Amino acid sequence: MNREALLTGVVALAFGLSSYQLQGEADGFVFVQLGIAAVSLVYGLIVSLRSARKATRQIRLGSVYRVALMGLLAVSVAIGAERIAASSNVRFDLTFEGEYNIAxxxxxxxxxxxxxxxxxxxxxxxxxxxxxxxxxxxxxxxxxxxxxxxxxxxxxxxxxxxxxxxxxxxxxxxxxxxxxxxxxxxxxxxxxxxxELAKHRDSILYIATGTGEGDINDGTDAGYSGLAVAFQSDGFDVRVLPSAVMGEIPEDADVVVVLGPQRKMRNGALDALTRYVNRGGSLLAFIEPGVESGLEALLADFGLRSPDALIIDPVSDPVDGDIGGVSPIVFNYATHPVTEGLKTNRNTVFRRARSFDLRKSKPEDRLKALVYTSPYAWRHFGALPIGEREPPQMPDDIQGNYHHLVVSARYPRGDHEGRIVAFGDRDFASNRYLRALYNLDLVMNAAHWAVARTDRITLRPKSAGLIQFPVPIVNSMKAFYGVGLLIPEILVILGGITWLRSRQA
The missing domain is CATH 3.40.30.10 (Glutaredoxin)
Incomplete structure (x- = not known):
């Protein structure tokens, strides 16, 4: 039993220290592992010493010296390697998410x-x-x-x-x-x-307000103050554009952002946006299912048609207690500067969204779907029943398909080129969801592409309090680095005990 106890102690010690190193803190799992290691090692040593007394005559002194020398050598090598690594600039990031790889x-x-x-x-x-x-x-x-x-x-x-x-x-x-x-x-x-310290503003960005658009001064989960801060951090000079009295887009506007108006926009404002894009301006448009603000018709005139239907993607789990499937968690991206760096393991989440169909209004227009659902998604027309807790079932007369949730377009007009990036959800950029998964990267990169500043397209650092779905990734990894190590630890111990007993046999 002494060797089994020693093995259990060494494995528990290794897993406890590894969990502490990976998490950067000692939680209950670490303390339990260290406790098991202490008890097992002490018990194993006591049993070994008792056995050693009975077999003292059979132990060769040279064997003891060799074992001690090998142990001393192993400790010396480990200490030397640690000191060399500490004094050099060579670093290895073994954390699951590359936590110490700087963005x-x-x-x-x-x-x-x-x-x-x-x-x-x-x-x-x-x-x-x-x-x-x-x-x-x-x-x-x-x-x-x-x-x-x-x-x-x-x-x-x-x-x-x-x-x-x-x-x-x-x-x-x-x-x-x-x-x-x-x-x-x-x-x-x-x-x-x-x-903020850099204080470098390369482009002027106007955010429309006045007809129920997202509020950039609202710091609650439903507000968009975080989006304004993110634009400023990425070098945009953020200004407000009252859409209720908009007659013409200012000449100094590099890009205009319209955050999902909840009321009908004035025809004068919509005409101003149309003229702005046609003269080479850039537009970031966010629209919502169940709302017809006039922005949807403007996008359709530019070839970005969006039927007023809710996207149901059955492979997506419930988000924030909502019905499963109505808030797509997306991992399919086209190759484009806006989606640079986004892969199938870098998801974005949409909080109830509508999709786009692409149809050129002029032959020279270039339209591109950027982000799309799984191939099992479908459009649900009409409101969901109040109080319904089960996702809608796909009608028998339709089939699932990929649906485009974010699209881009380029419009050559003489010596100018207008650009649009359209999102089928405005909650996507709210304080609640902007920093969820890779939403922020998608929005910021869309803004940089819109103003032809592709050298600024990148992936941004993630905060420790990242909202992740369906289970927060930070919590998931803490669980994995903690109790999630329990099963492999047990397997290692059982495998080691089996090996030891097979040798004895």
């Missing part, structure tokens, strides 16, 4: 800072988050001459007052005489702080 957008934001940059991490002694945050800062700074300081809050009263530091694990980014405080230093938060 290209973060590197670009750092590169746009034209004055000396310094990171300072303020902490309270004993805060377990410091190790992970410092590693993140070091990874961002790799290859650059950026000082990274760590200072105790208690020993830095002047800095605490100057930067209004309210809690441990706060990072201050200094850029010349300017600075930004990041209270929750995820890569996404650091990226946004550096983008």
């Amino acid at each position: 290209p957008a973060t590197t670009e934001a750092l590169g746009r800072l034209d004055q000396p940059v310094a990171f300072t991490l303020y902490f309270d002694p004993g805060d377990p988050r410091i190790r992970r945050t410092r590693l993140l800062l070091e990874t961002i700074a790799v290859g650059r001459d950026i000082p990274i300081g760590t200072r105790s809050i208690e020993e830095s009263p002047d800095a605490e007052d100057r930067f209004a530091i309210g809690s441990s694990n706060t990072v201050v980014i200094q850029h010349g005489d300017d600075w930004r405080r990041v209270d929750r230093p995820t890569e996404g938060a650091l990226f946004e702080a550096m983008a």
Whole structure:
């Protein structure tokens, strides 16, 4: 039993330490594993010592020396490898999501800072988050001459007052005489702080308002304040365009965003948008099922027809307690700059959407479907029954098919080229869903493509509080790195015990 106990202890210790390393924190699973390891190892050693006393005469001293020497050598090699790795800039990210692979957008934001940059991490002694945050800062700074300081809050009263530091694990980014405080230093938060420090606005973006469009001043889940901040972080000068009195789109507009009007837009506003696209302007249009605002007719005139029907995709699980299938979780993307970097393992989620049919209005127009459902999706015309908890069944007279949820178009008109990217859902970009999965990347890349700034198309860093569906990926991976390791651990232990007993036999 001593060898079985020792094996169990070593495996439990390895899995406990691995779980701690992967999660960056010690949860209940880690403590249980360390407890099992301690009990098993102590028990195994006691049994081994008792057995050793009985067989002392049979043990050769040379064998003991060889075992001790091999153990010492193994420990020395492990310590040496750890020291070499710690002193070098070579890093290996073995986390499932590549947590310590810095997003290209973060590197670009750092590169746009034209004055000396310094990171300072303020902490309270004993805060377990410091190790992970410092590693993140070091990874961002790799290859650059950026000082990274760590200072105790208690020993830095002047800095605490100057930067209004309210809690441990706060990072201050200094850029010349300017600075930004990041209270929750995820890569996404650091990226946004550096983008603000860059203060570089390449394009002017107008957001229409006044006929029930999404509110960029609303910070609730249903609002769109996060979208405005994201546009600013990506270098857009965001301005408001009242659609209720819109007579002409300003000449300095590089792109206009219309966030799903809930009321009928004025004919004058729709005509202004049409003239704007025809003279080479760019439009990002978000429409909603069950709403006819006039924007849908405008898109149809440009060849982007959207029947007023709700898309049902039966392969999608319920989202936020809604009926299964009515909120497509999408993983099919066409090859296009807007979808660059998006693959089948990088999903986007739509909160009840309508789809598009493409039909050119002029031969030279170039229309492209960018994001589409599974081949089992279908259109449901009419409202869903109130209180219904089961997804609608596909009628017998239709078949499932791919449906386009996001489309793009280019319209050559003389010396100019207008561009449109249309989304069949406006909730897709709300505060609740913008940072879910890869929604943010799709919207931002669409904006950059619309203004022909494809060099800024990239994948952005994800925040720690990412909303993921159907199960949050952060929670999923914590479960996998924790109790999810239990089954493979048991299999390793059982396999090892079986091997040991087969050798004894």
